[in-house]
Amino acid sequence: MTGAELREAFLKFFERYGHTRVSSSPLVPVGDQTLLFTNAGMVQFKGIFLGEERRDYTRATTCQKCVRAGGKHNDLENVGRTARHHTFFEMLGNFSFGDYFKADAIKLAWEFLTKDLGIDPRRLKATVFTEDDEAFNLWKSVAGLPDDRILRLGEKDNFWAMGDTGPCGPCSEIHFHQGDHLPCAEVEAGRPCLGPACECDRWLEVWNLVFMQFNRDASGAMTPLPRPSIDTGMGLERMAAVLQGKLSSYETDLFAPLIRHIAELAGKRYGADREQDVSMQVIADHARAATFLIADGVLPSNEWRGYVLRRIMRRAMRHGRKLGLTEPFLWRGVDWVGEVMGRAYPDIVRERERIMQVVRQEEEQFAKTLDNGMRRIEEYTTAQGAGGGRPIDGRFLFTLYDTYGFPRDLAEEVLVDQGWRTSDETETTWEREMEAQRERARAKAAFGADSEATEGVALYQQVQGALGRPQQFVGYETLTTPATLVALIAGGRRVREATAGDEIEVIVDRTPGYAESGGQIGDTGTLVGRGGQGDIVDTYYRGSKLIVHRVKVRQGGFRENEEVAVAVDSPRRQGLRQHHTGTHLLHAALRKVLGSHVAQAGSLVAPDHLRFDFSHGGAVKDREVEQIEELVNEQVQANTPVTNREMDLNAALAAGAMALFGEKYGDRVRVIKIGDFSTELCGGTHLDATGQIGFFKVAEEGAVAAGVRRIEAVAGTAAVEAVARRERVLKEIGDILKISPEEAPQRLRKLLDEQKALERQLAEMETKVARSKAEDLIAGARQVNGVAVVAGRIDGLDPDGLRALADTLRDRLGSGVVCVGSAVDGKVSLVAAVTRDLTKRFPAGKLVQEVAQAAGGRGGGRPDLAQAGAPDAGKLDSALNLVYDWVARQPA
Numbered sequence: 001m002t003g004a005e006l007r008e009a010f011l012k013f014f015e016r017y018g019h020t021r022v023s024s025s026p027l028v029p030v031g032d033q034t035l036l037f038t039n040a041g042m043v044q045f046k047g048i049f050l051g052e053e054r055r056d057y058t059r060a061t062t063c064q065k066c067v068r069a070g071g072k073h074n075d076l077e078n079v080g081r082t083a084r085h086h087t088f089f090e091m092l093g094n095f096s097f098g099d100y101f102k103a104d105a106i107k108l109a110w111e112f113l114t115k116d117l118g119i120d121p122r123r124l125k126a127t128v129f130t131e132d133d134e135a136f137n138l139w140k141s142v143a144g145l146p147d148d149r150i151l152r153l154g155e156k157d158n159f160w161a162m163g164d165t166g167p168c169g170p171c172s173e174i175h176f177h178q179g180d181h182l183p184c185a186e187v188e189a190g191r192p193c194l195g196p197a198c199e200c201d202r203w204l205e206v207w208n209l210v211f212m213q214f215n216r217d218a219s220g221a222m223t224p225l226p227r228p229s230i231d232t233g234m235g236l237e238r239m240a241a242v243l244q245g246k247l248s249s250y251e252t253d254l255f256a257p258l259i260r261h262i263a264e265l266a267g268k269r270y271g272a273d274r275e276q277d278v279s280m281q282v283i284a285d286h287a288r289a290a291t292f293l294i295a296d297g298v299l300p301s302n303e304w305r306g307y308v309l310r311r312i313m314r315r316a317m318r319h320g321r322k323l324g325l326t327e328p329f330l331w332r333g334v335d336w337v338g339e340v341m342g343r344a345y346p347d348i349v350r351e352r353e354r355i356m357q358v359v360r361q362e363e364e365q366f367a368k369t370l371d372n373g374m375r376r377i378e379e380y381t382t383a384q385g386a387g388g389g390r391p392i393d394g395r396f397l398f399t400l401y402d403t404y405g406f407p408r409d410l411a412e413e414v415l416v417d418q419g420w421r422t423s424d425e426t427e428t429t430w431e432r433e434m435e436a437q438r439e440r441a442r443a444k445a446a447f448g449a450d451s452e453a454t455e456g457v458a459l460y461q462q463v464q465g466a467l468g469r470p471q472q473f474v475g476y477e478t479l480t481t482p483a484t485l486v487a488l489i490a491g492g493r494r495v496r497e498a499t500a501g502d503e504i505e506v507i508v509d510r511t512p513g514y515a516e517s518g519g520q521i522g523d524t525g526t527l528v529g530r531g532g533q534g535d536i537v538d539t540y541y542r543g544s545k546l547i548v549h550r551v552k553v554r555q556g557g558f559r560e561n562e563e564v565a566v567a568v569d570s571p572r573r574q575g576l577r578q579h580h581t582g583t584h585l586l587h588a589a590l591r592k593v594l595g596s597h598v599a600q601a602g603s604l605v606a607p608d609h610l611r612f613d614f615s616h617g618g619a620v621k622d623r624e625v626e627q628i629e630e631l632v633n634e635q636v637q638a639n640t641p642v643t644n645r646e647m648d649l650n651a652a653l654a655a656g657a658m659a660l661f662g663e664k665y666g667d668r669v670r671v672i673k674i675g676d677f678s679t680e681l682c683g684g685t686h687l688d689a690t691g692q693i694g695f696f697k698v699a700e701e702g703a704v705a706a707g708v709r710r711i712e713a714v715a716g717t718a719a720v721e722a723v724a725r726r727e728r729v730l731k732e733i734g735d736i737l738k739i740s741p742e743e744a745p746q747r748l749r750k751l752l753d754e755q756k757a758l759e760r761q762l763a764e765m766e767t768k769v770a771r772s773k774a775e776d777l778i779a780g781a782r783q784v785n786g787v788a789v790v791a792g793r794i795d796g797l798d799p800d801g802l803r804a805l806a807d808t809l810r811d812r813l814g815s816g817v818v819c820v821g822s823a824v825d826g827k828v829s830l831v832a833a834v835t836r837d838l839t840k841r842f843p844a845g846k847l848v849q850e851v852a853q854a855a856g857g858r859g860g861g862r863p864d865l866a867q868a869g870a871p872d873a874g875k876l877d878s879a880l881n882l883v884y885d886w887v888a889r890q891p892a
């Protein structure tokens with residue numbers, strides 16, 4: 001049975017038993033910012049298990065894309081070296097949300113394994129949690145397993161919990177017997193193999209059934225859940241290996257085609273060499289992970305999810321080098337993965353171009369890093385001589401790593417190849433350098449900006465305490481409000497008062513001022529007190545969501561605890577609202593025109609423009625930009641109401657709101673809905689209806705990084721002004737050409753053609769003139785000291801033209817000395833040329849030097865050709881006269 005058939009058989013089987021087939025959720029968990037990547041089937045159902053969310057089904061089955069890389073779950077360095085560790089894998093699962101429980105979970109699993117997959121029941125064993133007699137007895141009665149094939153294991157192996165608190169319960173694993181011929185450390189040590197509990201490969205865990213039975217509270221006490229649930233997981237790759245009779249998932253049809261492509265590209269044979277096999281397996285695994293992660297919107301970077309992706313890709317590239325693949329190759333993997341999995345996951349085929357582009361750019365960048373490092377290593381080995389068995393210097397390795405980002409293991413490999421060896425000394429020095437580096441970082445953190453920031457946080461926390469109750473933001477409803485001035489901050493500390501000219505931070509107990517967040521920049525406005533007035537120049541968050549106004553005191557002064565009036569600049573806010581609502585319309589229009597892979601990668605909302613970065617491969621065509629603009633303006637004309645609603649995060653996501661990955665949301669979120677056109681989670685300030693945008697115009701579209709595009713656009717008055725500006729330019733062009741702007745393109749094309757023709761004519765004329773001038777100069781050649789000498793000027797020639805002229809004259813003379821000058825804009829160029837036979841007696845460099853000096857300049861060059869420049873065109877004639885004297889003065 002192929003992997004694809006297994007996937008389908010599993011989902012079909014559970015559909016037959018009333019389960020709803022739910023598609024895999026993205027690898028970037030929706031609405032869970034604490035989790036790096038989706039790593040199990042239950043992730044998308046967490047809200048249901050926690051009782052926060054309802055769906056219209058109580059049984060579900062999925063094949064879930066998962067990534068485990070880094071963290072406690074998976075040591076990246078092991079992947080490719082073992083038979084079954086993967087960064088990307090698929091998890092088959094069936095779920096019951098308060099529907100069936102242990103009996104059916106066991107019955108269904110047993111039936112699927114032994115009937116549908118036809119696995120010999122004698123090769124299966126089950127494990128249960130020590131105290132779970134219920135499960136133990138069910139395995140006996142439902143599956144007919146004898147006592148000795150049911151193992152009781154402890155909490156570490158067979159008890160599952162979502163976290164320190166929340167749903168938890170015993171689990172039960174099904175193990176498959178791979179054979180007693182496989183090596184076992186216990187047996188080698190003279191003890192019996194521990195079966196399913198053993199570390200060896202003789203028994204393989206294939207399916208884990210989790211019985212969510214209890215709710216654990218903060219004190220650790222467990223109470224039974226009113227509606228116990230089921231969550232199961234079976235690794236697709238693992239089961240495929242079992243069914244195909246392979247000990248390693250790399251030999252299954254899910255990986256074999258990838259390995260074949262890699263082997264072919266590298267010109268190696270899989271199975272011939274252990275280390276090469278490992279490299280091929282690493283590349284196969286990582287090509288899958290990179291393809292799926294990028295398809296789901298992750299881009300390589302130095303932060304969090306992006307960093308994990310970068311590490312995975314670079315590790316694959318490193319193993320590519322080990323196989324002798326020095327050119328970028330990993331991008332080809334996108335197609336290889338598509339061949340095997342494209343039918344089940346059409347996204348990776350649809351997004352093919354973009355994914356390849358991202359991989360390729362990362363490969364090229366990494367290649368540069370490697371090249372720089374390799375050059376350093378070469379310099380080092382050239383300076384040090386052959387290794388001759390000497391230990392590698394850990395300090396050198398560290399410098400390479402620290403300055404160039406060059407991977408240590410690769411550097412070691414290269415050096416070992418050249419006769420060096422690794423030793424304990426290498427390790428110790430490396431560790432010492434690493435520690436010194438950490439120490440430097442710590443010292444910097446203790447004295448540098450970081451400590452300031454920490455002190456700052458404490459200060460704002462103190463202010464937050466002084467507020468007594470939560471600060472109120474009233475900016476959705478009003479633009480002015482009376483408030484109490486709770487704190488003044490100047491120079492990083494609290495002050496009691498501030499006077500005219502001071503620039504301070506002000507915290508009030510309630511404010512209409514929007515603090516910069518979600519791309520929308522902060523409000524400005526005014527602050528008016530009993531004895532003073534100030535301008536709010538910026539508004540931002542500090543500490544834990546404390547709204548802070550930066551205020552320039554214009555008149556009088558302010559005092560702590562006084563009553564003030566806070567007002568937001570209303571026209572500016574209106575501009576912000578137009579551009580924020582415009583951003584939501586743009587986002588939705590982009591997804592409609594370009595596809596649902598478009599994800600926000602960055603956003604700026606200003607009063608007079610907006611900027612929106614989004615994931616998309618390839619260029620956006622002019623026609624698509626027009627379509628996007630049209631869609632937005634359609635919405636503007638429809639004057640669709642913009643509604644907002646506060647709701648529970650999970651409910652909002654279930655209702656189809658677009659959540660921006662990387663944004664943090666509280667439990668209660670604000671949902672901005674624009675008819676059926678757009679629904680987004682957003683805290684920004686919006687219009688009441690789209691008509692208030694007035695008019696929307698895309699100003700610019702371009703690339704910012706591989707797979708990321710940027711659109712700049714304007715709304716409302718700014719859009720009208722932008723169009724008016726263009727209109728003025730067009731009108732001016734028309735005025736200059738004395739035609740209507742509509743005729744301008746045709747006329748301009750004609751003018752450019754005419755200009756080209758004129759330039760051609762002019763160039764021909766110039767050549768003719770120069771030729772005839774050259775004739776004149778040759779005619780005026782004088783015999784001095786027995787040689788022919790030509791000296792003269794032709795103004796308006798650049799140094800290249802002058803050199804060409806000197807060349808021509810020299811050739812024409814056959815034997816002689818040439819010196820020509822040209823004045824352009826009051827400056828002088830000089831070129832001297834001497835025929836070969838005379839360069840000993842009359843070196844051109846010497847000649848041009850003397851002539852240039854006479855015009856206040858300098859120069860030099862080869863004996864046959866030399867040039868110079870001089871600042872004084874007035875002296876050019878007299879300087880050129882010196883040529884004859886100079887030739888006369890030279891000894892015979």
Ligand SMILES: [Zn+2]
Binds near residue numbers: 184185187202
């Ligand atoms: Zn064993």
Ligand SMILES: [Zn+2]
Binds near residue numbers: 518684
């Ligand atoms: Zn928004």
